[in-house]
Amino acid sequence: MASIALQDLAHSYFADPKSESDFALKEVNHTWADGHAYALLGPSGCGKTTLLNIMSGLLQPTRGRILFDDVDVTTASTAERNIAQVFQFPVVYDTMTVGENLAFPLRNRRKDVQYVSDRVDQVAQMIGLEEHLHRKSRGLTADLKQKISLGRGVVREDVNAVLFDEPLTVIDPHLKWELRTQLKALHREFGHTMIYVTHDQTEALTFAEKVVVMHEGRVVQIGTPRELFETPAHVFVGYFIGSPGMNFLPIGLEGNQAIIHGEKIDLAQDYGNPDGEIVLGVRPEFARLTKDKGLPIRINRIQDAGRRKFVNANLFGTQINIVVDAGVEIEADMTNVAFDPRNISIFRNDWRIEGRATGTGAEGWS
Amino acid sequence: MNKLRISAPVMTAYLLFLLVPIYWLVTMSFKSNAEILGSFTLFPENPTLENYRTILTDASWYMGYVNSFIYVSLNTVISLLVALPAAYAFSRYRFMGDNHLFFWLLTNRMAPPAVFALPFFQLYSSVSLFDTHIAVALAHCLFNVPLAVWILEGFMRGVPREIDETAFIDGYGFTRFFARIFIPMIAPGIGVAAFFCFMFSWVELLLSRTLTSVEAKPITAIMTRTVSASGLDWGVLAAAGVLTIIPGAIVIYFVRGYIAKGFALGRV
Amino acid sequence: MQRSTNQRAWFLVLPVLVLVAFSSVIPMMTVVNYSFQDSFGGNEFFWVGLEWYRELLRSERLWDALGRQLLFSSIILLIEIPLGILVALCMPKKGWLASLCLVLMALPLLIPYNVVGTIWQVFGRADIGLLGRSLSDLGISFNYAQNAFDAWAIVVVMDVWHWTSLVALLAYAGLRSIPVAYYQAARIDQASRWSVFRFIELPKMRGVLIIAVLLRFMDSFMIYTEPFVLTGGGPGNATTFLSIDLVKMALGQFDLGPAAAFSLMYFLAILLISYVFYTVMISSDKAEPQS
Numbered sequence: 056m057a058s059i060a061l062q063d064l065a066h067s068y069f070a071d072p073k074s075e076s077d078f079a080l081k082e083v084n085h086t087w088a089d090g091h092a093y094a095l096l097g098p099s100g101c102g103k104t105t106l107l108n109i110m111s112g113l114l115q116p117t118r119g120r121i122l123f124d125d126v127d128v129t130t131a132s133t134a135e136r137n138i139a140q141v142f143q144f145p146v147v148y149d150t151m152t153v154g155e156n157l158a159f160p161l162r163n164r165r166k167d168v169q170y171v172s173d174r175v176d177q178v179a180q181m182i183g184l185e186e187h188l189h190r191k192s193r194g195l196t197a198d199l200k201q202k203i204s205l206g207r208g209v210v211r212e213d214v215n216a217v218l219f220d221e222p223l224t225v226i227d228p229h230l231k232w233e234l235r236t237q238l239k240a241l242h243r244e245f246g247h248t249m250i251y252v253t254h255d256q257t258e259a260l261t262f263a264e265k266v267v268v269m270h271e272g273r274v275v276q277i278g279t280p281r282e283l284f285e286t287p288a289h290v291f292v293g294y295f296i297g298s299p300g301m302n303f304l305p306i307g308l309e310g311n312q313a314i315i316h317g318e319k320i321d322l323a324q325d326y327g328n329p330d331g332e333i334v335l336g337v338r339p340e341f342a343r344l345t346k347d348k349g350l351p352i353r354i355n356r357i358q359d360a361g362r363r364k365f366v367n368a369n370l371f372g373t374q375i376n377i378v379v380d381a382g383v384e385i386e387a388d389m390t391n392v393a394f395d396p397r398n399i400s401i402f403r404n405d406w407r408i409e410g411r412a413t414g415t416g417a418e419g420w421s
Numbered sequence: 422m423n424k425l426r427i428s429a430p431v432m433t434a435y436l437l438f439l440l441v442p443i444y445w446l447v448t449m450s451f452k453s454n455a456e457i458l459g460s461f462t463l464f465p466e467n468p469t470l471e472n473y474r475t476i477l478t479d480a481s482w483y484m485g486y487v488n489s490f491i492y493v494s495l496n497t498v499i500s501l502l503v504a505l506p507a508a509y510a511f512s513r514y515r516f517m518g519d520n521h522l523f524f525w526l527l528t529n530r531m532a533p534p535a536v537f538a539l540p541f542f543q544l545y546s547s548v549s550l551f552d553t554h555i556a557v558a559l560a561h562c563l564f565n566v567p568l569a570v571w572i573l574e575g576f577m578r579g580v581p582r583e584i585d586e587t588a589f590i591d592g593y594g595f596t597r598f599f600a601r602i603f604i605p606m607i608a609p610g611i612g613v614a615a616f617f618c619f620m621f622s623w624v625e626l627l628l629s630r631t632l633t634s635v636e637a638k639p640i641t642a643i644m645t646r647t648v649s650a651s652g653l654d655w656g657v658l659a660a661a662g663v664l665t666i667i668p669g670a671i672v673i674y675f676v677r678g679y680i681a682k683g684f685a686l687g688r689v
Numbered sequence: 690m691q692r693s694t695n696q697r698a699w700f701l702v703l704p705v706l707v708l709v710a711f712s713s714v715i716p717m718m719t720v721v722n723y724s725f726q727d728s729f730g731g732n733e734f735f736w737v738g739l740e741w742y743r744e745l746l747r748s749e750r751l752w753d754a755l756g757r758q759l760l761f762s763s764i765i766l767l768i769e770i771p772l773g774i775l776v777a778l779c780m781p782k783k784g785w786l787a788s789l790c791l792v793l794m795a796l797p798l799l800i801p802y803n804v805v806g807t808i809w810q811v812f813g814r815a816d817i818g819l820l821g822r823s824l825s826d827l828g829i830s831f832n833y834a835q836n837a838f839d840a841w842a843i844v845v846v847m848d849v850w851h852w853t854s855l856v857a858l859l860a861y862a863g864l865r866s867i868p869v870a871y872y873q874a875a876r877i878d879q880a881s882r883w884s885v886f887r888f889i890e891l892p893k894m895r896g897v898l899i900i901a902v903l904l905r906f907m908d909s910f911m912i913y914t915e916p917f918v919l920t921g922g923g924p925g926n927a928t929t930f931l932s933i934d935l936v937k938m939a940l941g942q943f944d945l946g947p948a949a950a951f952s953l954m955y956f957l958a959i960l961l962i963s964y965v966f967y968t969v970m971i972s973s974d975k976a977e978p979q980s
Contacts, residue, residue: 540716669799
C-alpha cells in the first residue's frame with residue numbers, strides 16, 4: 056500500500072488543447088494518505104472519472120505527475136501500478152464461475168493455488184457470495200454481479216488502492232445500503248486505501264472519512280462531511296451539499312455587517328471592505344422564521360416532510376429555503392427571517408473568505 | 422503498441438487479398454483482347470474504352486442492367502411491404518402458432534434455390550408470368566421475405582412497447598401510428614433490411630436466369646450466355662463484370678455508417 | 690419483452706403467408722408430387738411410390754456429391770470462421786480507416802455470384818490471370834480445369850474471398866457492442882491478450898458467431914453459381930456439389946422424378962444439419978450446471 060500524490064495533474068481529451076475550457080481536469084494537487092477511505096464527490100461531467108482513470112493508468116494525463124510513495128508512476132502501466140478498480144456497470148467474465156471470477160486477478164499474477172482458494176473463500180464470505188461460488192456468472196442479478204466486481208476489487212491484498220467508480224448506480228435502493236455497509240466493513244478488515252467516486256452526497260458522506268468535492272474539473276474542497284456542511288470553501292459546495300442546498304444572497308460588506316436592500320445583517324466576523332462580487336451564504340438549517348426580528352419575507356409554500364418542514368420564501372426577490380423542526384408551529388404572523396451569525400459564510404467571487412473574529416453579532420440569535 | 426504491429430499487416434494482407442482479383446478484372450476491362458491474350462501486363466498498355474462502348478451501345482447488353490434494376494427494386498419494395506406488418510406482429514403479440522410460423526418462415530431461407538428452379542419455372546409458366554420482372558421479384562421473395570422479417574423483428578423488439586401504448590392512448594389509429602410514428606423510429610432497421618434484400622436479389626443468378634428468356638433477362642444471365650456463345654471476348658466480359666460491381670459499391674458507400682450495426686441484424 | 694396475446698395479429702402476418710405460400714408451398718407441393726411419379730413425354734404421369742427415393746439412396750452419384758458437399762462446407766467453415774474473427778479483431782476501431790475497411794470488405798458480398806465466378810476464372814488462368822501466371826512463373830503447375838486438387842483449391846479460395854468478410858463484419862459488430870469497461874477491468878485484473886479474447890471477446894461474440902456459422906453453413910451447402918461458372922463442376926465430377934448435380938438432373942436431363950426426390954432429401958438434410966448445429970451451439974451453454 057502506498058500514499059498517492061497528484062502533482063499539477065491536468066487532462067484534456069483533445070489532442071491539442073487550446074484554452075482552459077478544453078481541459079476535463081484542471082490542475083489537481085492532492086495527496087491520498089495511505090489506508091484512508093475517501094469519497095470523490097461531484098456532479099456528472101466534473102472530471103471525477105477522468106481523475107480515477109488517470110490514477111489507475113487507464114488514461115495518460117496531459118500534464119503533471121503521479122507519485123506512489125514518492126516514486127513517479129506517471130507513465131507506468133496499470134499492471135505496474137497494482138491498483139484495483141470497480142466500474143459503474145458490473146463487469147463479470149460470463150463464462151467463469153463466481154469463484155473463478157474472484158480468483159482471476161490472483162491467478163493472472165501467478166499466486167500460489169492454495170493461497171488463491173483461501174483468499175477467494177475469505178472474500179466471498181465477507182461480501183456474502185459463498186453460496187454462489189460454483190455458479191456460472193451469466194444470468195446472475197445485477198447486484199450479485201456487482202458484488203463479484205467488488206470482490207475482484209478487494210481480492211488482492213497488496214494493491215496500492217481500490218478505486219470505485221459509482222459502483223452502486225445499478226443497484227436497487229434497498230440493497231445499496233447493504234453493499235455500502237459491506238464496503239465499509241471491507242475497508243476496516245483489509246485496510247486498503249479506498250477512493251469512492253459518486254455524485255450522491257449521502258453515499259459520499261456515509262462512506263468516507265474525507266470527501267473531495269470536484270466542480271468543473273477542479274477540486275474545490277477537501278474535508279470531513281462536517282466541514283463541508285458548516286464551512287463550504289466554495290459556493291458550489293454550499294449548493295451541492297445539503298438538501299436543500301445553501302441560500303445565497305448578493306450583499307454589500309461593511310466590516311461586520313452585510314447590507315442588503317438597505318437592511319443590515321449582523322455577522323460574527325469583521326471582513327473589512329473587500330471588492331469583487333460578494334455573496335452571503337446561509338444553510339436552511341441556520342435560518343429561522345420570526346415575527347419581528349430580521350428581514351421581511353413572503354412565504355411561497357410549505358412542504359411537510361414528517362420530521363421537518365421546508366419553507367420556501369421570497370427575500371428581496373431571491374428565493375430562500377428555511378428548515379423548521381416538525382414540533383415548531385408556523386404562525387400566520389411569522390413574516391420575517393433571521394440567520395445565525397456564526398453559521399453565515401461569506402464568498403467573494405465564489406470562494407469563501409474569512410474575517411477577523413469580533414465579539415459582537417452573536418446576541419441576535421438565541 | 423504490440424497490437425498495432427500485428428493488426429496492420431493482417432488487415433493490409435486481407436484487403437490486398439480482396440482487392441487484387443477485383444483490380445485484375447478492372448484492368449482487363451480497359452485492355453483490348455489482343456493485349457489480354459498477347460502480352461501479360463500489370464497495367465493496360467493502351468487503355469481503351471472500347472469494351473464499355475460495346476456494352477453501352479448495344480440494347481441487348483444494357484437492357485440487362487435495366488431489367489436487373491427493375492426486379493431488384495420490385496423485390497425490395499414487396500419484401501419490405503409484407504415483412505413490416507408481420508415483423509410487428511411477431512415482435513408485439515403472442516398468437517396461435519407464432520413460434521412455429523416464425524421458424525417455418527426461416528426455413529425458407531434454408532431452401533436451396535436449385536430445389537425451386539424447376540417448380541418455379543412451371544408455376545410461373547402456368548400463370549403466364551414467365552419472363553416478366555415480377556416473376557423474378559416474387560421468386561426472390563422466397564429468401565428475402567424471411568430475412569426481412571427476421572431483421573425487422575430484431576430492430577422492432579428494441580423499441581419499447583410503451584411507445585405503442587402511448588400513441589394508442591393519444592388516439593392514434595393503428596395505420597396512422599404505424600406510418601407516422603413507428604416506421605420513422607425503426608428507419609435504420611428498414612434501411613438495413615432493404616440493403617440485405619437488395620444485395621441478395623442483385624447477386625442471385627440461378628432463379629433469375631431460369632425464370633427469364635428475353636424480356637426480363639438480367640445482366641448476370643446475359644454475361645453467362647455471352648461467354649458460352651462467343652467464348653473468348655474477355656475484355657467485354659470484364660467490362661460487364663465491372664459494371665455489375667458498381668451498383669453494389671454505390672449502395673455500400675451510402676450505408677457505410679450502418680454496416681457494422683446492420684450486420685449485427687439488430688440483435689447483438 | 691412481454692408480448693400480449695392477440696389472435697388478430699394473424700391479419701398482420703397474412704400478407705407474408707400468402708406470398709410465401711405462393712413462392713414456397715405450391716412449388717414444394719409440385720416437388721413432392723413429382724417425387725412419387727414418373728413421367729412420359731412431359732405430361733403423362735404415373736405413380737411409382739418410393740421408387741425414386743430407393744434408387745437415389747442406392748446411387749453412388751448422390752452419395753459422392755453429398756460427401757464432396759460436406760467436405761467443402763467443413764473446409765470453408767474451418768477457414769472462414771477463425772479468419773473472420775482474426776480480421777474482425779484486427780480492424781481499426783474508429784475513424785475514416787474503419788469506414789474504409791468496412792466498405793472495402795463489404796465489396797465482395799455485393800458482387801453477383803456469377804461475376805465472382807468470372808473474376809476467379811480469369812484470375813486463376815495460367816495464360817491471362819495474375820494468380821495462374823504468377824504460380825506458373827514460380828514453377829508450380831496450376832490448372833484448375835484439369836487437376837482436381839487445383840480445382841478444389843481455387844473453389845475454396847474463391848469462397849474464402851467471397852464470404853470471409855461476412856463473418857468478419859458479424860464478428861466486428863459483436864466486438865463493437867462490448868462496453869469499454871470490460872477492457873479496462875481486464876487491464877486492472879492484468880489479464881493477458883489471450884485471456885481478454887477467451888473470457889471477454891469470444892463469449893460476447895457468441896450470438897453473432899452462431900448466426901455466422903449457420904449462415905455460412907447453409908449458404909455453402911447450397912452453393913451453385915460460383916463453382917458452376919468457375920469449374921462447371923469439373924474436372925470430371927470433382928467439384929460437382931449437390932446443387933450443381935441437382936440442376937444437371939432437373940434442367941439438363943429433365944429427370945423430374947429423381948430430381949424432385951433429390952430436392953426433398955437435400956432440403957431436409959440442410960434443415961436437419963442446421964437444427965443439429967443450432968441445438969448443439971445453444972445447449973453447449975445450458976449444459977453447464979446452473980447450481
